Amino acid sequence: MSFCTKEGNGKDKIMFLTKDDLSSPSTIRHKEDEAFDPWEPHGLILPNGSINWDCPCLGGMASGPCGLVFRRAYTCFHNSSSQMKGAECMSDFDALTKCFAKYPKLYGGKDKSNSPTDAATSALVDGINTPK
């Protein structure tokens, strides 16, 4: 069924394996990862609860011209403990919408491909949903 060959003066080993050959669970055990490795990249919410503004999921929203406004709005939203999450942050989100309007090409809602807004809103949703 499966077989092996050696090419290139024995340097390169080749194996042809069928689905069955690879079906059973692997015996390789990965090393345990540290709970919090400071050198690894992190998701949106850091283990200490703060927001990782460099998360690729934010698509550069925190870096652009509306960066500070976005941070204010999102931090408020993140810290909001009321029933309707973000209810008290309406003024911040208002300011954010106004800022977005100033840069339609960057934050325009229609164009999906490069839109950081969509990425950010989905990031916000994920942020809420991930257990802390």
Next chain:
Amino acid sequence: MQTSHLTRLASIQHFNLIKRSLTRPTGPVLRKLIASEASPTTNYVRSTCEFRFASTTTSSSNDGQNSHDEEQKKKNITNLMYLAGAVTGLGAIYTIFQNRKSSKEKQDAVSAYDAKQLKSQHADDKLDASKKTLVEKVGDLQDRKLLAEEEQPEELNKTDLTPVIPSFAQYLIIGGGTAALSAFKSIRAHDATAKVLVISSEKYYPYMRPPLSKDVWYTDDNLLNQHMFKQWNGQEKSLFFFDNEFYADVKTLNDEENGGVGVVLGRKVVNLDLKTSVAKLDNGWEISFEKCLIATGGQPKSLKVFQTASNRLKSKLTLYRGIDDFFALKKVVDSGADVTIIGGGFLGSELACSLAHRATENDKRGNPSGKITQLMPETGNISKVLPEYLSKWATGRVRDEGANVLTNVELIGASVVQDGKVSLSYIDPQNPKKTSYITCDHVVVAVGIEPNTDLAKSAGLEVDPDQGGFLVNAELQARHNVWVAGDAASFYDINLGRRRVEHYDHAIVSGKLAGENMTGAHKPYWHQSTFWSDLGPKVGFEAIGLTDSQLQTVAVYAKGKPTDEEQKRDSEGNREQQDVVPEATANDLKHKLPESKGNLDKDDYSKGVVFYLKENKVVGIVLWNVFNRIAIARKIIKDQQEITNFQELAKLFNIHQD
């Protein structure tokens, strides 16, 4: 009113000038007059002076010597005084004449002013008359405004005085490519009000390079003209990382309360002085900085045979790298030209597939199409990464796309022949006794890049003699305030040793890391970057770590019918890196090998995993036509465990799965 005042002023100034012009020579002249009046011997002195000259030849007796000497001295002094007087007198006369002339000019100016004033007074009088028409009234107002503007000296405008490029940068980034972009994104993320100044030699704002050898060749003109391209999955993206709106105005960057990123295009840093932390541009402008990132990337290499090329040959040569190279080459290809690509690496192979595909499509539509050839000295495509057997198999797939691939070819000459075509000469190993020729209309050189380390000399930075590039530590630092990222960085990888990586994802990862460290972090290179390649729509792979084909390799290929998979790309144009294998959708078939090719035999390398080993540890992995499993590969490399059973290791990848 004002008129008389000014004339008075003018006359006073006039008088002062005359006075000044006279006082200088006046002094000695007056003194002389006084002296001459005091001494009755003026005329006597004059005559004696003549006498003195006449009598110098005759010797005087000793007796009358003393008195003679005294007289001599007096005569000398008076002679000098006469001389001085004459000179100053002449000077006085000259100055008087000059002043007369300028005072005349002044008088003209004053009278002209007076005339204007009279005119305005006249205009004022005219305005009082209510019987004027509106047009006339407006005309008069304009006249008065013009006059008012002329009267007042121009106010110094702050914006006029502000230079176009600032002379100070909080964060200076040298280079405007992928690493630079990733860095400034990261800097701004960690330092919310950072002011970043980017100096780029490109004509364009930061853009993505990978699509230039792949996606753009499959995109329609209407999208291309907007600098956009169509991805495999149909999604349209811009070549530019950000719309121009993202960038701040360079001129006012340092005044922005919330900071921003300003990009200077078309400028190069030619000198970096780290003693004073000053960067000098090619136009002489100097910028002092707090922190600096060098992200200068590399320049395409050429070949010896082209170094002595005539201008005619040079016009048929492309060193492919940027957006402009793409548009120029597209024109050539669409004109039906025969194109030869020299180089068997990633760029050369991808271009061979893309160009061959485009030529085929052009032909199908009845448009002009040429022959696409690829030449390389190696035995197969991407031979520096793929083990020989796989590299040869990949060549077969490039040939399937329609390109004529000639391997084991060493170019020995190039010239332009009679009919304007390019003739390339080489030695065919199968016919080594004679020189073989290939003719084409255009040549693309894709033989690698030379890292841009010109600044090393002026900055006193170390360059890696083996791999090239600036030598930096594991935290990408060259000096306390200088970092290097991207193609130009030779850095220390804690797991894999010192390396220099020329891939896109490495530019993203290293740029991000350098940016973060510039804002105060101290993180080493740890998250392993990846790379990928697509040899046309049918063959593609993702890879991670040290994938040197000279290393020992163990590969596991799927035996049985290959299944289809869809790859995803994230916002930065990278393959999305997930652990979960998504369900393949029937419509998005990307890498499907036609069954008719009869690949279901022993030499079917259609799907598999290649492990690269150093001392029985996996240091690199190539996922051959297997997608979205890069995270598993990364974990294996990170663990650095000794592996003996590769079947077990291969199980982790589930290569048969859809």
